[in-house]
Amino acid sequence: MKIALVGIGKIALDQHVPAIAASPDWELAATVSRSGRVADVPAFTDFDTFLAERPDVPVVSLCMPPVPRYAYAAAALRAGRHVMLEKPPGATLAEVYDLQAMAAARGLTLYTTWHSRMAHAVAAAKAWLADTTVTQAHITWREDVRKWHPGQDWVFEPGGMGVFDPGSNALSILTHVLPRPVHLTAATLDFPSNRQTPIAAQMTFTGGVTADFDWRQTGPQTWDITFDTPKGALALRMGGNVIEVNGKPAGGENTIMGEYPALYAAMTDLIRQGRSDVDLAPMIHVADALTLGARREVEAFHF
Numbered sequence: 038m039k040i041a042l043v044g045i046g047k048i049a050l051d052q053h054v055p056a057i058a059a060s061p062d063w064e065l066a067a068t069v070s071r072s073g074r075v076a077d078v079p080a081f082t083d084f085d086t087f088l089a090e091r092p093d094v095p096v097v098s099l100c101m102p103p104v105p106r107y108a109y110a111a112a113a114l115r116a117g118r119h120v121m122l123e124k125p126p127g128a129t130l131a132e133v134y135d136l137q138a139m140a141a142a143r144g145l146t147l148y149t150t151w152h153s154r155m156a157h158a159v160a161a162a163k164a165w166l167a168d169t170t171v172t173q174a175h176i177t178w179r180e181d182v183r184k185w186h187p188g189q190d191w192v193f194e195p196g197g198m199g200v201f202d203p204g205s206n207a208l209s210i211l212t213h214v215l216p217r218p219v220h221l222t223a224a225t226l227d228f229p230s231n232r233q234t235p236i237a238a239q240m241t242f243t244g245g246v247t248a249d250f251d252w253r254q255t256g257p258q259t260w261d262i263t264f265d266t267p268k269g270a271l272a273l274r275m276g277g278n279v280i281e282v283n284g285k286p287a288g289g290e291n292t293i294m295g296e297y298p299a300l301y302a303a304m305t306d307l308i309r310q311g312r313s314d315v316d317l318a319p320m321i322h323v324a325d326a327l328t329l330g331a332r333r334e335v336e337a338f339h340f
């Protein structure tokens with residue numbers, strides 16, 4: 038199938054372009070971006086022009102930040118295209134529900150991707166936890182925003198979600214592997230004095246689940262989730278790519294490079310089956326934290 042990538046920035050170039058190139062299912066037929074482009078691929082700078090001039094491209098994958106994404110997704114659905122959304126799928130829950138209804142009314146596929154769910158060890162963790170009870174779980178998601186979002190001020194603007202941008206990756210794994218859902222009961226959010234979104238967050242959920250997100254981590258980066266159960270301890274490390282059971286390696290692969298190929302394979306299946314996959318569970322926890330969380334002001338942040 039022909040596909041267009043829209044919003045040619047960091048994640049499009051790092052992950053989407055190589056995943057599409059490596060897939061037998063997909064042909065990158067166009068890009069739409071005000072400044073970015075991909076060598077040897079027809080490039081548009083305006084989305085409406087692309088939609089009008091390329092009716093031969095039935096699928097679009099939207100890689101821009103969450104705030105502008107709704108308008109692009111709605112235009113694509115109105116023009117009869119299947120749509121794949123980067124995470125988090127929108128700036129608000131309501132706009133994604135609206136897209137879901139639009140896609141359903143038109144018989145089109147809408148896929149709210151959560152790339153971390155495709156990490157190498159997530160399916161194994163889900164299977165291991167399925168027949169037990171999680172008595173405690175803890176997320177440690179500490180990374181350096183300057184390394185992963187260099188100069189990207191949008192993450193600190195309203196709708197950019199701050200540390201919940203990477204934190205939603207952890208929450209996407211948590212909501213996928215837990216045998217029973219949990220909900221947030223308390224949170225503390227650290228806002229830099231010059232910014233609109235939190236740079237760190239501590240969250241408490243029902244079921245003994247806690248989370249520690251921090252974007253100020255220099256040196257070693259940590260993307261771990263640990264689970265205590267009556268049958269033993271399970272840990273997911275490296276963003277869900279590596280699994281340990283009772284402290285011993287139990288599988289996975291220490292690379293993130295399998296996640297986007299798996300997303301594009303899933304999109305192929307959804308279109309073939311005429312289905313959508315819209316899951317807002319991770320974003321509900323983010324919205325709840327922004328609703329219920331206590332705000333603390335911390336040192337100003339500059340890239």
Ligand code: NAP
Pocket residue numbers: 043044045046047048049069070071072073100101102103105123124125152185186189202
């Ligand atoms: P980015 O490089 O800052 O932005 C991607 C592209 O979106 C930009 O190059 C820009 O292209 C376009 N864009 C930006 N603002 C826009 C606007 N107001 N209207 C229309 N287009 C706009 O961001 P990114 O890091 O790729 O992240 C994009 C999405 O991918 C986010 O939702 C993020 O959570 C997700 N993601 C990022 C990473 C990562 O490591 N960075 C990893 C996984 C997922 P033009 O200016 O050329 O139009």
